[in-house]
Amino acid sequence: MEQFYDTLKQLIRIPSVVGAEHPFLMFVKRELEEIGVLVEYYDGVLVATGSEPHSGYLSAHVDRHGLICTGHNEFQYAAFIAKNRADLTGTSNSEKLLSNFTSRFVDEKVQAYQPYSGTYLGLGVIKDAFLCERRNNIIFKVDGFDFLFPGTPVAFLDKLEIKDDLISAQLDNVLSVAIIIHLYHIGYRGTAFFTASEEAGKSWRFLLEWFRRFDINTNELLVLDTSPYSSLDDIASLDIVLRNRDSNAVFRSPLKHKMKNIAQKEKINYHFKDTYLKNIMKQNGVKGSLGTTELGRLIYATKGEIQGATLQIPTIGYHTVNETTSQRAVQSLITILKQLYIEK
Numbered sequence: 001m002e003q004f005y006d007t008l009k010q011l012i013r014i015p016s017v018v019g020a021e022h023p024f025l026m027f028v029k030r031e032l033e034e035i036g037v038l039v040e041y042y043d044g045v046l047v048a049t050g051s052e053p054h055s056g057y058l059s060a061h062v063d064r065h066g067l068i069c070t071g072h073n074e075f076q077y078a079a080f081i082a083k084n085r086a087d088l089t090g091t092s093n094s095e096k097l098l099s100n101f102t103s104r105f106v107d108e109k110v111q112a113y114q115p116y117s118g119t120y121l122g123l124g125v126i127k128d129a130f131l132c133e134r135r136n137n138i139i140f141k142v143d144g145f146d147f148l149f150p151g152t153p154v155a156f157l158d159k160l161e162i163k164d165d166l167i168s169a170q171l172d173n174v175l176s177v178a179i180i181i182h183l184y185h186i187g188y189r190g191t192a193f194f195t196a197s198e199e200a201g202k203s204w205r206f207l208l209e210w211f212r213r214f215d216i217n218t219n220e221l222l223v224l225d226t227s228p229y230s231s232l233d234d235i236a237s238l239d240i241v242l243r244n245r246d247s248n249a250v251f252r253s254p255l256k257h258k259m260k261n262i263a264q265k266e267k268i269n270y271h272f273k274d275t276y277l278k279n280i281m282k283q284n285g286v287k288g289s290l291g292t293t294e295l296g297r298l299i300y301a302t303k304g305e306i307q308g309a310t311l312q313i314p315t316i317g318y319h320t321v322n323e324t325t326s327q328r329a330v331q332s333l334i335t336i337l338k339q340l341y342i343e344k
Contacts, residue, residue, distance in 0.1 A: 007031070012158050015153065016155070017064065018066065018197055018200050019196075019200070021196045023115075028177060028194055032184060043206060044209075045210055050184065054190070054191070056341045058180055059294065060176035060177050060193070060224045061173045061195045061196070061203050062195065063198055064170050065077070067142070067154040069149065069152040077140075105140065106126055106127065106129060110125070110126060110154045112155075125143045126142050127141045165327050166325070166326055167324065170319075170320065170321045172318065172319065176224035177194060183337055186338070188341050193207055195294065198294055201297070205301075208301060208306070211302075217302075219253050219308065220254065220255050221298070222308055224310075231316060234316070239333075240311060241271065241313070242312075243273050243274055244256070244272050245290065246296035248297055249297075249299035253309045255309040266332075266335055266336075273290075293310055311333060313325050
């Protein structure tokens with residue numbers, strides 16, 4: 001796993017703010033081409049193709065939350081500015097978290113960069129963050145960035161922290177990207193997608209465009225991601241997270257049962273997130289969202305012509321630079337992927 005964690009440490013240092021992922025995608029492209037993987041870059045999606053392209057379809061989004069300069073000394077949360085919005089309606093779990101986000105950002109260090117080249121432009125510190133209800137977004141005051149032009153992305157300054165069995169960073173979703181690169185190193189020969197703008201609800205469209213471009217349908221698209229929980233106690237006895245569905249669609253794929261069987265055989269702790277959320281809502285006597293995923297949007301848009309499953313790592317500290325999971329969870333997810341695609 002040393003090679004995996006070395007890759008993860010590098011990836012975390014490369015900014016990839018929603019809508020400004022190009023420098024990160026170029027780094028992933030180079031990493032994979034160095035080991036002989038064919039990589040093609042399309043609008044909003046980087047596609048890696050091994051020697052047996054139909055033997056697997058893995059997907060992970062590359063964007064991470066950050067800020068965009070929207071005026072002189074004004075910065076907004078990148079995923080929710082108007083130009084990035086897709087089908088955000090105010091009902092998603094991410095949007096509901098907006099009002100709870102503001103205090104967690106104060107005193108965070110951030111770095112500005114050129115959106116295309118990735119050139120470092122400077123370091124700043126967030127001094128204030130408040131919710132503007134008229135714009136339905138968080139407005140940030142940042143010290144040190146009065147020279148930036150509108151459209152400049154600003155990423156949280158981040159690095160991987162490893163303590164005991166826990167790892168922390170802005171893991172969503174650089175962790176899944178590192179896992180896919182690791183899989184190619186150890187023998188994965190299928191196809192992998194690295195999508196942009198998932199946090200703005202747009203990534204499924206880039207993925208759909210690729211499938212339509214080559215007239216390909218599948219029921220075995222496997223989307224990797226992190227999955228948020230409230231406390232360490234919630235994930236102490238949980239290694240991986242599966243789903244039967246999200247708020248948009250039911251997931252009907254043979255992959256779901258294969259992963260469940262592997263988890264049981266390898267004594268990997270798992271549960272189904274939709275069932276877990278339904279139970280919590282029932283206990284609390286409330287109705288809420290089952291969450292939205294890239295896969296659910298894709299299934300809904302194609303009326304089930306493209307189907308698949310999700311495989312997620314449970315984390316706490318969702319959408320912060322302190323998002324945390326266990327090394328055991330990471331190893332468990334890799335074990336399942338190896339048995340699905342490499343050791344079959």
